[in-house]
Amino acid sequence: MTRVQLFAGVLTATLFLANHTLAGGFQLNEHGARAMAQGGAFAARASDGSAIYFNPAGLGFQSDASVYAGITTISPTISFYGPVESDPGVKTSMVSQTFTPFNVYLVAPVTDRLVVGIGAYNPFGLGTEWPNGWAGRFLTTKVDLKTYFVTPTASYRLTDQLSIGAGLNYVMGSVMLGQDLAVSSVDLPTSPHVSVSMHATGVGYNVGLLYKPLDVLSVGASYRGSVKLDAKGNVSFNPDYAALALPTGGVNTTIKLPATGFVGVAWTPMKDLQVEADYQFIGWSSYDQLTLHFAADNSETVAPKNYQDTYMLRVGGEYTMDAFHFRAGYVYDHSPVKTEYVDPLLPDANRNGVSLGLGYDITSHLSVDAAYFYLKFDQRVAVNTIPQTSFDGTYTSHAHLASVDFGYRF
Amino acid sequence: MNAWKTTAVAVVAFVLVFFGGCTDNGPGVFAPSLGSKTVTKYVAIGNSLTAGYQSNGLYQSAQIYSYPNLIAGQLKLAGATLGTFEQPLYSDPGTPGADGKASRYEIISLVGPVIGPRGLAPGSPLNLSLARPYDNLGIPGAVIFDFLDSASFASKAVPPRSNPLFALILRSAALGNSVFAQAKALHPDLVTFWLGNNDVLGYATSGGVSPAAPTSLAAFTYLYSQAVDSLRAALPNASIVVANIPDVTTIAFFTTLGPHIAAAVAASGAPFRYQKHGETGVASGNTTFTEATPPLICLTGSAYAPLLGQPTGKWYRDKGYPSLPAGIDTTKPFGFHPQNPWPDALVLDADEQAVAATAVAGFNSAIATAAQAKNAVVVDINAFFAGVKANGYFWAGEEFTSEYVKGGLFSLDGVHPSSRGSGVLANQFIKKMNERLGTKLSYVDISALPGIPAGLSKEGNAIPIIPPEAFQELELLWGSR
Numbered sequence: 001m002t003r004v005q006l007f008a009g010v011l012t013a014t015l016f017l018a019n020h021t022l023a024g025g026f027q028l029n030e031h032g033a034r035a036m037a038q039g040g041a042f043a044a045r046a047s048d049g050s051a052i053y054f055n056p057a058g059l060g061f062q063s064d065a066s067v068y069a070g071i072t073t074i075s076p077t078i079s080f081y082g083p084v085e086s087d088p089g090v091k092t093s094m095v096s097q098t099f100t101p102f103n104v105y106l107v108a109p110v111t112d113r114l115v116v117g118i119g120a121y122n123p124f125g126l127g128t129e130w131p132n133g134w135a136g137r138f139l140t141t142k143v144d145l146k147t148y149f150v151t152p153t154a155s156y157r158l159t160d161q162l163s164i165g166a167g168l169n170y171v172m173g174s175v176m177l178g179q180d181l182a183v184s185s186v187d188l189p190t191s192p193h194v195s196v197s198m199h200a201t202g203v204g205y206n207v208g209l210l211y212k213p214l215d216v217l218s219v220g221a222s223y224r225g226s227v228k229l230d231a232k233g234n235v236s237f238n239p240d241y242a243a244l245a246l247p248t249g250g251v252n253t254t255i256k257l258p259a260t261g262f263v264g265v266a267w268t269p270m271k272d273l274q275v276e277a278d279y280q281f282i283g284w285s286s287y288d289q290l291t292l293h294f295a296a297d298n299s300e301t302v303a304p305k306n307y308q309d310t311y312m313l314r315v316g317g318e319y320t321m322d323a324f325h326f327r328a329g330y331v332y333d334h335s336p337v338k339t340e341y342v343d344p345l346l347p348d349a350n351r352n353g354v355s356l357g358l359g360y361d362i363t364s365h366l367s368v369d370a371a372y373f374y375l376k377f378d379q380r381v382a383v384n385t386i387p388q389t390s391f392d393g394t395y396t397s398h399a400h401l402a403s404v405d406f407g408y409r410f
Numbered sequence: 411m412n413a414w415k416t417t418a419v420a421v422v423a424f425v426l427v428f429f430g431g432c433t434d435n436g437p438g439v440f441a442p443s444l445g446s447k448t449v450t451k452y453v454a455i456g457n458s459l460t461a462g463y464q465s466n467g468l469y470q471s472a473q474i475y476s477y478p479n480l481i482a483g484q485l486k487l488a489g490a491t492l493g494t495f496e497q498p499l500y501s502d503p504g505t506p507g508a509d510g511k512a513s514r515y516e517i518i519s520l521v522g523p524v525i526g527p528r529g530l531a532p533g534s535p536l537n538l539s540l541a542r543p544y545d546n547l548g549i550p551g552a553v554i555f556d557f558l559d560s561a562s563f564a565s566k567a568v569p570p571r572s573n574p575l576f577a578l579i580l581r582s583a584a585l586g587n588s589v590f591a592q593a594k595a596l597h598p599d600l601v602t603f604w605l606g607n608n609d610v611l612g613y614a615t616s617g618g619v620s621p622a623a624p625t626s627l628a629a630f631t632y633l634y635s636q637a638v639d640s641l642r643a644a645l646p647n648a649s650i651v652v653a654n655i656p657d658v659t660t661i662a663f664f665t666t667l668g669p670h671i672a673a674a675v676a677a678s679g680a681p682f683r684y685q686k687h688g689e690t691g692v693a694s695g696n697t698t699f700t701e702a703t704p705p706l707i708c709l710t711g712s713a714y715a716p717l718l719g720q721p722t723g724k725w726y727r728d729k730g731y732p733s734l735p736a737g738i739d740t741t742k743p744f745g746f747h748p749q750n751p752w753p754d755a756l757v758l759d760a761d762e763q764a765v766a767a768t769a770v771a772g773f774n775s776a777i778a779t780a781a782q783a784k785n786a787v788v789v790d791i792n793a794f795f796a797g798v799k800a801n802g803y804f805w806a807g808e809e810f811t812s813e814y815v816k817g818g819l820f821s822l823d824g825v826h827p828s829s830r831g832s833g834v835l836a837n838q839f840i841k842k843m844n845e846r847l848g849t850k851l852s853y854v855d856i857s858a859l860p861g862i863p864a865g866l867s868k869e870g871n872a873i874p875i876i877p878p879e880a881f882q883e884l885e886l887l888w889g890s891r
Contacts, residue, residue: 081437083806085837087852089440138807138857182808184818184830186517187861379437390804394437 026126026145026346027260027282029312029331030072030373031103033405037357037371038316039329041276044220044264046210048407049105052119052153055222055262056165057210059107059115059155066107070369070405074099078128080344082393083135084383092136095129103405113157120150123224124173124257126346136391137191140345142178147171147229147257151206161212169204171227171257181237183244190239196251196292198233204257216268226259226286235294250295259283264314275317284336285309304386310336316355325359327371335380342382347395349380357403365409373401442488445848447649449490453545453598454478455557455589457608458826459835460548461579462497465822465862466880467514468550468575469504469533472821473497475829475859478546478602480836484851485600497546498579501533505575515822515880516863525822526880535578543585543592550575552589553608553625554633558640560587590637594644601641602839603786604653606634606777610769614658615825617708617755618687618762624769631776635783642784649847650786651839654774656795658766659706663824664758665799666814666874667707667715671745672699674718680746685754687762691737693751695759703760709814709824711756712876718745725753728878787846794838803834805856810834814874815862822862829859 032050035042042050046058049068078094101122109115126145130136148171155165177196208222235251264278284307291302316329333351342348357371377397385392454460454476461468462476473479474497482495507513512532518524537544549556551573556566563577586592593601609625625633641650658664675682675698684695684705697704707715714725723740734740742750758766774792781788795812797803798819803810810831811817814824819831827835833854840851 081440085805085853086855087440087442088437089442089852135806135855135857179807182857183861184808184810185816185828185862187863381437387801387804388809389807391806 026124027258028074028101028122028125029333030074030101030401030403031121031123032068032105033070033072033357033369033371033403034318034325034327034359035316036072036373036401036403037327037329037355037359037369038276038318039314039331039353039355040280040312041264041266041278041314041316041329043208043222043262043278044210044218044266044276045274046208046220049107049117049119050103051107051155051165051208052105052117052151052167053103053121053123055208055210055220055264056117056153056155056167056206057163057208057220057222059117059153059165060113060157060163061210061212062107062115063109064107065109065410066407067105068107068405068407069102069104070403071100071102072401072403074101074399074401076397076399078347078395078397080130080136080347080393080395082391084392085390086135088393090135092130092134095131097127097129099125099127101125115155115157117153117155118151119153119167120148122147123149128345128347130344136344137180138182139343139389139391140177140179141193142176143345144176145173147173153206155208163210164208165210166207167205169206169224169227171200171202171204171229173200173202173229173231173255174198175200175231175233175255181246188241192237192239192241192244192246194235194237196233196235198231198251198253200229200231200255202227202229202257218266220264220266221262223261224259226283227257229255229257231255245297247294247296247299251292252295253290253292255290256286258286272320273317276315278312278314280312280314282310282312282336287336303388304341306338306341307336308338310334318359323361325361325369327355327357327359329355331355331375339382340384340386341389342380342385342395343389343391344395347377347380347382347397349377349395349397351375351377367407367409369403369405369407371401371403373403375399375401440852441850442484442852443850444485444488444490445850447599447847447849449485449492449600449649451545451596451598452478452482452485452490452492452495452600452602453593453596454481454548454602454604455593456548456602456604457552458548458550459607460546460602460604461550461575462546462548462832463550463826464828465515465826466527467504467507467512468498468500469502469512469514470499470536471502472504472829473499473546475832476546476548477827477832477836477839478548480833480854481602481839482545484836484840484854488849488851492545495545496537496540496542498538498544499536500578501536503528503530504533505578506532508572509879513880515876517822524875526877538581543596544579545596547579547589547593548604549579549589551608552576552605554605554630554637555625557589557605557633557637560591590640590644593641598645598648600649600651601645602651602653603638603641604791605637606630606655606773609773610655610766611658611825613769614758614762614766615663615708615710617710617753617757618759618765619755622688624766627769627772627776630769630773631779634773634776635780638780638784638786642786649843650781650784651789651843651847652777652781652786653789653791653839654777655770656792657770658758659763660795660799660812661825662812662814662817662820663709664706665812666709666824667711668699668704671707671715671718672704674715675699678719678746682745682752683748683750684745684752684757684759686759687754689751689754690735693748695751695757696748701760703763705760706758706763707752708756708758709874709876710878710881711752712874713878714744714752714756716875719743721750723750725756787842789839789842791835791838805834808857818861828862830856830861833859 031053046055051058107117153167204227206224266276331353353375462473464472503512739749
């Protein structure tokens with residue numbers, strides 16, 4: 001029975017921000033244009049600097065010092081039809097945005113068998129923004145999650161066929177969340193807009209193994225441990241009605257990025273042609289709930305997520321002709337989000353993607369890779385969404401991705 | 411070069427065939443429709459809940475959010491040619507109470523908080539000259555008996571009913587000499603019918619005192635089936651949608667004060683003493699609110715709750731007792747002594763709750779039977795509110811509960827829905843109509859409806875203080891019939 005319970009109680013912790021999530025399926029798969037052009041099926045070759053992401057053991061087979069750096073643009077188009085609770089016929093389009101994850105990898109052989117490297121890249125990220133005043137404004141208006149991994153890596157070639165590698169992940173992240181606050185009782189001139197901004201750090205590791213039993217066959221496996229991100233920041237409300245006693249000020253949470261593992265097989269069926277197929281496991285069940293803790297009134301909100309472990313299938317190939325490398329690939333990405341947990345923060349769905357790309361060796365030292373990727377989400381029908389969401393409807397999504405990377409071999 | 415060309419062609423073909431281009435095909439167009447129904451006239455029959463009565467008054471800014479008016483809006487979106495859905499609008503601040511001032515409650519101060527009438531001059535009727543019956547025939551205070559009763563409307567304005575709203579809403583016998591006659595005269599093809607609440611609510615909200623019993627089940631069953639039979643006979647082809655009666659214990663009127671008093675009782679260590687049904691003097695009721703069915707404290711007790719433990723005779727002064735009832739000693743601590751107990755009229759004890767629950771169950775059974783016999787659709791409001799009480803109600807990220815004020819569903823009198831609550835009710839009707847009548851109506855956007863008006867300059871407190879005289883209207887509406 002606090003003093004403000006009767007009225008401010010409309011905003012008590014059990015309700016407040018209960019729907020916040022950092023969304024799921026927010027893994028990014030663009031870590032180098034060469035790999036992206038082949039559907040990201042690269043763990044069994046890992047033959048450029050992006051090995052630091054795909055399989056650190058790949059460095060052990062790289063005899064030259066190199067730099068590999070580039071950028072990707074991601075342009076998603078997402079629409080929502082609903083909510084069924086009011087009018088299933090209303091279409092809302094997400095605000096158009098373009099995201100630009102980058103990658104930089106440095107590789108340096110130390111001895112004939114020991115190769116070290118360091119990479120910076122964005123394995124997880126997400127951005128969704130819905131129009132002001134839209135039907136789901138009490139769930140979300142904006143989410144922006146960025147992660148930056150910095151990964152010093154070492155790889156050792158045990159034999160001419162077998163290499164191992166390991167890296168340490170230092171992770172920095174930023175999280176921005178926006179929504180309007182539902183005050184179900186009294187009439188407010190303007191619903192308070194909630195803005196949460198947090199920064200996070202965490203540490204993780206990755207390991208890998210690459211085995212080439214035959215000249216035409218290689219097998220790779222890698223594993224990246226989950227990373228616990230401790231996020232701290234501020235929450236603000238605009239307008240901040242004093243009578244509502246909103247918990248302006250400190251906010252913190254813990255986000256557990258999922259562990260993930262690759263197993264891949266690459267084959268060279270004929271001269272100048274390489275093909276690869278990979279299976280990727282993603283341990284999304286680590287993301288079972290999201291708890292935000294508010295310092296001002298020591299309250300907490302818990303949003304159930306209950307993501308499921310999931311997988312991706314990747315196939316791709318590369319055909320080399322003189323200085324040109326022609327690439328193509330296909331990806332199937334199985335959604336970790338159960339139907340009742342689908343919400344507009346990240347309207348996830350099973351995805352199919354196709355990629356095309358071209359590499360060109362400008363000189364014997366300098367090369368450029370370009371890739372295009374089209375990602376089509378299955379239409380996702382959210383039904384019987386959990387009470388805190390209560391937002392049924394249909395999501396349609398697709399995305400265009402383009403990437404360019406430059407490589408320099410010393 | 412041929413290999414590259416072949417590969418490129420194959421990949422492009424794969425992309426085109428597999429993905430069919432880059433367009434997102436939505437789930438198809440949803441167009442609200444009436445299905446096979448034709449709706450040219452919709453009439454709503456009921457009581458205060460249907461009238462759009464809110465916060466202890468009838469006033470325009472609440473009437474426009476009555477659930478029938480919201481349903482009419484959704485019907486029009488689906489192509490119903492209703493014209494204007496006519497209501498007995500009454501300008502803000504609304505209808506007068508017994509003192510001649512507007513009876514509407516407002517949040518007077520968030521400090522306290524203090525809730526009650528502001529003592530404003532009342533509004534006036536805006537639509538009296540309509541030359542036909544109103545489409546919204548919800549009359550605050552109406553019981554099931556009133557539907558077919560052809561007694562003069564003016565006779566209900568004087569004691570014992572003392573309810574001027576029959577004459578205000580039904581106006582002239584020339585338009586029809588009963589609610590039924592006026593509804594029939596409109597030739598509706600859609601009727602919603604929600605009566606019967608007041609046949610138990612008056613008993614419950616008066617703490618089982620006035621009236622001392624709900625309408626008898628035999629009388630209710632007879633009157634209800636007679637009502638539905640009459641409607642069906644008069645309107646053989648109309649869609650008739652009836653709603654049943656929620657358990658009275660789900661309303662904020664009964665759930666607000668109890669927890670505060672229970673906390674005060676727990677803090678004091680002494681049991682709460684209250685009068686059981688029919689007691690006027692020394693009380694036999696005795697509780698620490700830990701039993702399975704603790705007494706429910708009426709919201710009408712809000713002005714007395716802060717006096718717990720004090721020597722006070724405020725209740726008897728407010729009620730104009732010429733002398734204290736036998737056995738009462740107001741020098742004893744109020745609510746903690748059998749000789750200065752919490753009054754019977756402010757508590758619904760376990761026996762009274764059982765009487766109310768039995769009445770509700772019986773009434774709802776009678777409603778289901780009568781509706782089935784005459785091909786009327788039943789909206790199970792009772793089940794809906796039981797669910798809200800247990801789990802709350804969520805809408806697109808917004809949570810509603812049955813709690814007073816902060817829950818968002820009830821207006822300031824704790825009995826009648828807020829505008830958003832009316833939207834929730836309208837959606838229950840719409841859902842059932844879509845299920846049973848084959849209509850495809852879209853739902854009311856709850857978050858677009860206004861909340862309870864409140865100044866937001868100060869913090870609120872735990873126990874709402876509602877002046878005792880503020881409840882006169884409720885007592886007049888339900889007190890006798």
